[in-house]
Amino acid sequence: MAKTVLVVDDSAIMRRTVGSALLSDGFNVCGEASDGQEAVELAGKLSPDLIILDVSMPAMNGLEAAPVLRKLVPTRPIILYTLYADEAVEQQLRTIEVDSVMSKREPLSRLMEEAHALLGE
DSSP: OOOEEEEEOSOHHHHHHHHHHHHHTTOEEEEEESSHHHHHHHHHHHOOSEEEEOSSOSSSOHHHHHHHHHHHSTTSOEEEEESOOSHHHHHHHTTSOOSEEEETTSOHHHHHHHHHHHTTO
16 A cells, blocks of 8 residues: 655645655655645644655744644654755754655655655665
């Protein structure tokens, strides 16, 4: 059975792009959210196998949402997927419990590799 992924990004284009890549790589996109608050609501209902979470979003950003998501689905990996993955940001992000930080500047194939690795596939 395909692993389920919740894609969280305020950009509809980015959600579609990541979602398409996930589907073509054997994942099932169980939900999409445009901000952290919506992600928290969906994660509680859907219990996805993996969450791909943008950092910069309105209402509740990824830094605020990640600890809440971690409590909701404590054993599920969270990938912070951001344009701002420089060294200073990565150190700040290590203080919140995410499993991986990836730059949107990297090829989508790297995101797929990381998703498979985190899910033990």
